[in-house]
Amino acid sequence: MEEHVGQIWDKLVTRLSDKSFKDSVVTLAQVSKPLGIFFRALGGDNALRIVESTATQHFAKRNWKHRVAGTGKYIELSWQDEDTLHLPKQINVFPDTDLNKDLYYWLAAVNAHTLENPSAKARGLQGWFAYSQQITVEVLQRFPGLQSRYDRLVNAYLQLRNIDEYFNEQEQSQEDAIAQALTKPGCVDQLPTSQYAPKPVLLWPHPNPPEVIDLSSRKKQPDNDAEGESEPSKPQQNKKENKRRNAERVDMPDGKDGLILHRFESIFGFSEFLNINRSTEDDDEADQDKADKNADDMDFLSVARDNQTKGGKIKFDLDLPAESIDEVVLESDILLPEWDYKKQIMQKDFCSVINYVHNTGEVGELPENLRRTAKKLRHQLEALTTKRVWHRHQTEGSELDLDAYINYMGERFSGHKVEQPDLYQQLRSTERDLSCLLLADFSLSTDTWLSNDARIIDVIRDSLFLFSESLRNTGDQFSIYGFSSRNRGHIRFNTLKTFEEKYNGIVRSRIQAIKPGFYTRMGAAIRYAAQKLEVQDTQQKLLLILTDGKPNDLDRYEGRYGVEDTRRAIHEAKAKGLQTFCITIDDQGGEYLPHIFGTNGFTIIRKPEHLPQKLPLLYANLTTNPS
Amino acid sequence: MSTDTQTNEIPFYSPQGNEESLFEHAYGNQLPVLLKGPTGSGKTRFISHMAAKLNVPLHTVSCHDDLTASDLVGRYLIGDGQTVWNDGPLTRAVRDGGICYLDEVVEARKDTTVVIHPLTDDRRILPVDRTGETLHAPDNFMLVVSYNPGYQSMMKGLKPSTRQRFISMSFNYLKPAQEQEVVEQETGIDAHMAKKLVAMANALRQLKDHDLEEGASTRLLVYTARLIKSGFDPVEACLAGLIEPLSDEDDVVSALMEVVYASFGK
Structure with a gap:
């Protein structure tokens, strides 16, 4: 009974304090595509992903309704860090849908703009006040058409801002200053001080955006290489929610056993980072949803890193493919550069590639279940044959x-x-003068099970088989390679078929023997593949990349760093006159692929199990002259 | 295919750099020239400007998928009871002198390179197999080809052996101030509007490779300015002249229109 009354009371006060308009809500999901284009057109960085921001605490005074209801502590604002633009998940502050949408576009415009005088971006309340006004002035100057939209937003916003609020004198003068700064940006120099911070302004950027985890700090706590800190599958595969959480990085406590809170499952009910020792061998499968919910309830997550891995992972390490005696190294210590987008420099001789071939000594046959499809595809691809x-x-x-x-x-x-x-x-x-290099991703993520009887690697294996079967009669030259990496010093390049070799039983046995490797250092693999393809003496050279996810590796090669390096590698390949095309089964790929490969440089296969049949047909489409 | 006899008026061209003097030197030394750059960046205009300036006839051939060597060189036509030889534009240019401009040369069939190559080295000859002639190019003959490096289909590219026979010049979009000047000059639109249009075109060009295949060209900008100048509503003119030509996808078009509103108001 008590609980029941409590629920009703909670509902009542929450509703009473909630000033948003449910009917006119606009969600980020509805507008994110046009918003992204708008953001980039107005000068926003191409590489940024748009994500839903988490609500952040704002420390301003709350009105009595909010205090009674215990709400209003958090607010969703916009800010950006080096690889994401954070925008509110939904906007429903105005009764009019158009105004809510306008607010999204305004926030995108504000974030797309970089100040001519960045020193104005000083920290602190006064800095934020001056900065917000200056950025408003500059955005309106550059895009005068936004003025009417801005005026409408300010009018509506000022009417709604102070309903139910009671101010003392100091606070009132603060509010007046903000209202004036909104109506006539640039005209108020100083924000009057008061006991509380002013309420955040929805039209302005975040006053104190959450800190980003600095990836470089990892360097100070290097990974123990032998223990490859790796997960058997990519956990984000089944997570549709596109949300980032606030996090901080903390030092590892000095406990004897060490404490690792680096996976979300480990965090259950505390939001403070407590220096207590917990067993790192905790291998209970925590419910992901529960952990997610807890993570949502917390202000930020504390993440630390040490060299201890959970005991459960040892099992996985034993599964790693050891360099078997069958492997013949064709070329080793091939040094390749890598692009560092932060410093904007090409780091010379940064990566080392080993090119090997896996000779099983057997003569492979085409698996029985593929024969029919292979025959059908061969027939379909007959049009490519030079006759x-x-x-x-x-x-x-x-x-x-x-x-x-x-x-x-x-x-x-x-x-x-x-x-x-x-x-x-x-x-x-019919003239065809074409060579094609197929580069397949053999990273660990391909070990994930797609269905009860097939892993991604199996789908890739089938694809390679059908691709070769379909092309063997067309007269096009082709070669097949696979890659995986573990740090920059160890990029394994698996030769399955070179341009010179014929497609035969030996090649089949090599395809049959492919195994998931480690990580995806895509830039280096593309550079090396481009070297192989470049020397081919045909007019058209096509580099096909088959992958299942983003570029990533153990060190800082992830997120934007990896994306930018891969993009650079693709540009280099294009400059050499190669055509590049990426086929991915990562349905989140729409966010970063256009940046790497260009608008028409990739395709996403939504159903991975269709990849084997689709790959040869896609190849045919790509290489057939429409005229 | 067209041959322009020069008029007294020299078409307006605003140079991006030293391309005019480079072109004059190339012409003086009988060197072939390759122009590369995105569509609508002024390649064709540059050629007609230079042809008029140098006072030589201009033979323009727009290359297409089915353009063969004999389209360039010429062929026998069947007449009444006889066959008549008919010169192609390239042969005509070699006989009469002048600039022969092959626009979008990668589009043409591969066999065209056979007739282009001997014209681009120091022999400067055009063998016409069909008639058994070997034509020597006169001093005022010049071969110019153009292509758009970004706009190639999967199957097409310029062979290195062809590329390396030309003096090459790169064309790109103009700097904002200069482009504004060009738009004003071409259309007579007022400076304020021209500035807005150029700012918007530059915003759209940021989307190249990520959301759009090509950025808005100067040519499209000039068309849009003409619509506005003649009294058409600016926002509608931008939709028709700048946005619709860039994309066929509805959501992209509506997003691009937001960029237009950001410049012209809504």
Whole structure:
């Protein structure tokens, strides 16, 4: 009974204190695509991903309703860090849907703009006050068309801002200053001080955006290489929620056993980072949803890193493919550069690649279950075969096109005045002068199970089989390589078929033997593949990349760093005259792929199990001249 | 295919750098020239400007998928009881002198390179197999080809052996102030509006490779300015002249329109 009354009371006061308009809500999901284009067009960074921001605590005074209801502590504002733009998950502050949408566009415009004088971006309340006004002035100057939209937003916002609020004198003068700064940006220099911080202004950037975890801090706590801190599968695969959480990085406590809170499952009910020792061998499978919820309730997550891994992972380490005696190293210590986007420099000889071939000594056969499909595909791809055919209606040729000639003479004799048609026919072979290098991702994430009986790696294996089967008769030259990496010093490049080799049982046995490796250092792999493809003596050179996710590796090669390096590698390949195309089964790929490969440089296969059949057809589409 | 006989008026061209003097030197030394740059960046205009300035006829050939060597060189046509030889534009240019401009040369069939190559080295000859002639290019003959490096289909590219026969010049979009000047000059639109349009075009160009295949060209900007100048509503003119030509996807178009509103108000 008590609980029941409590629920009703909670509902009542929450509703009483809630000033948002439910009917006119606009969510980020609805507008994120056009908003992204708008953001980039106005000068926003191409590489930034748009994500829903988490609510952050604002420390301003709350009105009595909020205090009674215990709400209003948190607010969703906008800010950006080096690889994401954070925007509120939904906006429902205005009764009018259009105004809510306008607010999204305004926030995108504000965040897209970089100040001409960045020193104004000083910390502190006064800094924020001056900065927000200056950025408003500059945005309106650059895009005068936004003025009317801004005016409408400010009018509506000021009317709603102070409903139910009671101010003392100091607070009132503070509010007045903010109202003035909104109406006439740039005209107020100082924000009057008061006991509380002012309420955050929805039209302005975040006053104190959450700190980002500095990836470079990892360097100070290097990983123990032998214990490869790795997970058997990518946990984000089944997570649709596109939300980032506030986090801080803390030092590892000095406990004897060490404490690791680096996976969300480990955090249950405390929000303070307590220096207590917990067993790192805690291998209970915590419910992901519960952990998510707890993470949502916390202001920030504390993350620490040490060199101890959970006991459960040892098992996985034993599963790692050891370098077997069958592996023959073709080339080793191939040094390749890597692009550091932060410093904007190419780091020379930064990565080291080993090129090996896995000779099982067997002669492989095409798996039984693929034979039918292979036959069908071969038939479909026959059009690619270079055959000599009669081309009719030619302006010149070895023989007269009798049909055309008879028509022409007939029309002339009947008195029609006709232009001379093309009267010849010629025996020609359809020109195809193409080599293709297929580069497949053998990273650990391919070990994930797709269904009860197939892992991603199995789908990739089938794809490689069908790709080769389909191409063997077309006359196009092709080669197949796979890659995986573990840190920059150990990038394994698995040769399955070179351009010179024929597709035969030995190649089949190599494809049969592929195994998931470690990580995805894509930039280096692309650079090395480009070197191989570049020397081919054909007019068209196509580099096909088959992957299942973002570039990532153990060190800082993840997030934007990895994306930028891969993008750089693709640009280098294009400069060498190679065509590049990426086929991915990562349905989150829409966010970063256009940045790496360009608008038309990739395709996402939503159903991975269709990849084997689709790959050869995709290849045919890509390489067929539409004319 | 067209041959322009020069008029007295020299078409307006605002130079990006030293391309005019480079072109004059190339012409003086009988060197072939390759122009590269995105569409609508002024390649064709530059050629007609230079042809008029140098006072030579300009033979323009827009290359397409089916353009063969004999389209360039010429062919026999069947007449009444006889065959008549008909010169192609390239042969005509070599006979009469002048600039032969092959626009979007990568589009043409591969066999065209056979006739282009001997014209681009020091022999400067055009062998016409069909008539058994070998034409020597006169001093005032110049071969110019253009292509758009960003706009190639998967199957097309310029062979290195062809690329390395030309003096190459790169064209790009103009700097904002200069582009504004060009728009004003071409259309007579007022400076304020021209500035707005240029700012917007530059915003749209930021989307190249990520959201759009190509940025808005100067040519599109000039068209839009003409619509506005003749009294059409600016926002509608931008939709028709700048936005619709760039994308066919509805949501992209509506997002781009937000950029237009950011400049013109809503």
